[in-house]
Amino acid sequence: MTESHTSVLVVGGGPVGLALSCLLSGHGVDHVLIEAHPAASRHPKARGVSARSMEVFRRIGLEGVVRAAGLPAGQVHFYRGRDLVDPDYVRTGLAQEPGEGPEHTPSPGLICSQDVLEPLLLRRAEELAGSRVRFGARLVSFSDDGLGVQSVVEERATGRRYGLRADWLVGCDGAASTVRAGAGIAMKGPTGLGRYLSIRFEAPLGRVVADRASASYFLTAPGRGGFMAVDNDRHWIYQYPLAADAGAGADPKDHRVLAGLVRTAVGIPDLDVTIRDTMTWRMNAQLADSYRSSRVLLAGDAAHVVPPTGGHGMNTGIGDADNLAWKLAAVTAGYAGEALLDTYEAERRPVARQVIDISTDNATNRAGYRIDDELLLTAAYRSAAVVPDPGPAGGHSTLDAAGYRPGCRPGERVPHVRLTQGPADVTSTLDLIGPGFTLLTADDDPQWQLQAEAVRQAGIPLTLRAVRTGAQQEAETGQWARLIGTDHAGAALLVRPDGHIAWRGTCPADLSTLPDLVRRILATP
Template identity: 35%
Template sequence: MNTVTDSAPAPCDTGDMGLGPGPGSGPVRVSVLVVGGSLSGLSAAVLLARHGVDCLVVERRPGIGTHPRSRVLTARSGEVLRSVGLESAIDAVSRRPSGWFQTDTLADPVWTRLGPAGDPTRSISPAGSRLCDQNRLEPILLAAARRHGTRVLYGRELTEFVQDPHGVTARVLDRSTGRSRTVRCDYLLAADGTRSPVREALGIELDGRRGEPRFLSAVFAADLDPVLRGRHPTAVVFPASQVLFARGTADAPLWEYGIPDSPFAAGACEDELGRFARDRIREVTGLPGLEPDVRSVLRWGASAVIARRFRAGRVLLLGDAAHTMPVIGGLGGNTGIQDAHNLAWKLAAVLHGRAGGQLLDTYDVERIRVASHTLWHVLATARGLPQALHPETLQLGYLYPDPAGGPDPGPCEDPYRPTGRPGSRAPHLWLRDSAGRRLSVLDLFGTRFTLLAGPCGSRWLPAGTRAAAVLGVPLAAHRIGGPRGALCDPRGTFTARYGIGPTGAVLVRPDGYVLRRWGKAPDTEAALEDAVREALEQPAALGADPVRSAA
């Protein structure tokens, strides 16, 4: 990968590569070029499309991978994908967590439960967590992106790019034909993995430690009903840190066997790995005559690294290109989905002329903070440190710095006791609309700023309409509770959860994070205009230095 700072890549003139007219037609033009068509890149494509941003995704692999890889879809990622209408499709290919257990073999009559049963996030999230194999989730994202008109091309590799004050010029190679095309974009998103060629071309250094391949996992199909005896575990832990994970769906179950410190040197053949995995699967299941149908075997290393910058001009890093985490809790891929969620509305605001490019500085500030904090606690969990936070706090409790520059409350809060403070995820509660249908308050967010007024805050609604017109910014306003015409708050908890009075209000960003709140009604129109203008034109407060000692 070459990157140049003073001249564009040499012209390339061969074939259309699925990108429209070929020779003589000039470069392909697109607002955003996404490099990497895996979990983070496809999530970015779907979220950008929802904001009306045209993008092109190029992925060097020939198609979606077959190994399941990421398995846990956290409650926060579930909320993100619910917001783009994918919840039902995901439910069809996933299962809900049921709990971890420990035993010597599956055939043993006594299993010891590890941790809580089920999914504790269901009480604080409309989505909750799921077990969804990455190779089942990616086709859903791919279909959604293409449904919105996004071009996603496999077997295409970015070979060169150059930035200038007005955009990025890139060269994309069709690996099957050897032909190349020039792509001109406003911004380039690097979602090209832990060894990101884009990041390396930019010279962005990593903090932390890369993992060498020493873990082995094998995905297999087998009839384990005789030893499961009606139990449906999320995972089972055996001696020597061996683990059996539930994969697939309840109707089409698969299993994944995993072991650390596998005794194989680099280059071990697949047949040898498969034989080793089958023998160990027979041991941990307690079924010596079992013939597991091993679908794939993978050796991998547990890296713990984070890039020192997530933005370099018009190039932004997300997913594994920005941070790579050990698999504990499945937070690596989920953090990438949430990178895309944070970035999509900001890119849209800039590209639609509603914000200056400096808004993208807040992506770097906010997501480095979250990734650093998450990585530290993943490692703390791996080491058994008492400071490690509960998974629900890492999923739903992380905080961004207060955009107005208020005191920094720290990197997270207890999601079971939400505050509604600026920089926090807007707390979930169930509402009913005028037709009596139940919806989460989170379902009100997505592509616009959202103003939520208290039950006696009716004057906020026309003020929101006027502020949106003055600033040219999409903004929706709702009154929660109170007289007819408001969204019904059956339990009357809205004002307490958001920390406001009956005449107060909160302003929520498109990604569902609280931007500003007012305990009672001030000069509403001016307050709203100032808050939105500051959000779109000024970088977020830097707050505390990111935690980088994790790795």
């Protein structure tokens, strides 16, 4: 076999693996992505793209095309009725119109099904990494010797096998992860919370739901039950609940029977239905015991299987990729210690635990549940890659019945504040972040210039940016000062490449202070 080398091997070309590939390319990391399937998913699967995921897509240059491909904001409602023509239906979840209420993100979430999203991510990953993105290639085996991972890859079309050595292996290969099994990492949590037959079909339903258009249709007793969702006027998905008996339910190959199920669920006996595709799946709620074993790491469904009753399974995985990409970049570039990768599990596993618990509770809530677009904006990391505040200054991010309130504590996502001065493509504080570390200051104090240069002299990428909300925009200027938590003119935030705050403070007089802080965050030997 021929053999080659790469810094990172990503196994799995779903939304999480493709997002990781795009992010690694943005950080300049040499990597290879392999995916056993020959093409992107044809099935809708995940549909909700959260605000935090859209912020990640904004950073990799994909926000515009994803927004153009998703459902209009006015359709983000949730319908409940015994069928689609139930006169006594209930419709909730009216999307907030632009300009209503406080603005907490420049990139609101939307509905964009996985079969639409994946090709967009694949195209972007290929633009950035070219032939290093390899579909139709499966991982046959791997071994981790503590210094790297030796893998055998097979091209599905030809059967040709080749060796690939990587410094790091990341398993983004789903709930039945080959990587996780090979690394000997166990999953814990309940399985079989529900079984469903997913039916992708075409039917002229646009006019049927014209007065009740929604992103999701929950079908209740005494109707057939289950869940329907629309991609456009004619293309729909029906999640049909199967009996607990594994042998029960409709034959996925009998399109006549499947069409009958759809007609009953819709409530129109003579509906013109064309079945396009089917798949069966189980609702599980599991979390990996560990996210890392030596040189092997897990992300997405390989690390956590989230019930879809909440809309954040895929989004949690995209957050994993965002957290992991910059850490792999720092370690492979040599300016961070390998211990930095231990903070990946410390930061991301609690987020997955929270999302799994919320989604599991939702699965048993027959009265309906709320899908919070802003939930993942509140993720607050606690790890060695964050320097905690010594004092109580400034509030922290919260999400409750009163809504989302951003904070500015270390570990939290840097809050969005709209910028009214500067380049046309920089309209939010989030646009100032990356690709390395970013020091956000409130002024041009020359001491910050000296501190930033001292960090760069240590070989660590850092950009100094003064936040300019516009002197005439007093509300914005005041908002930024309140979020930083101090009115001190020398206040600053040290922001990591993933947009989370690593440190908050004022300009130190000692020029060794900031480099020492950054080395501590990066676990630099």
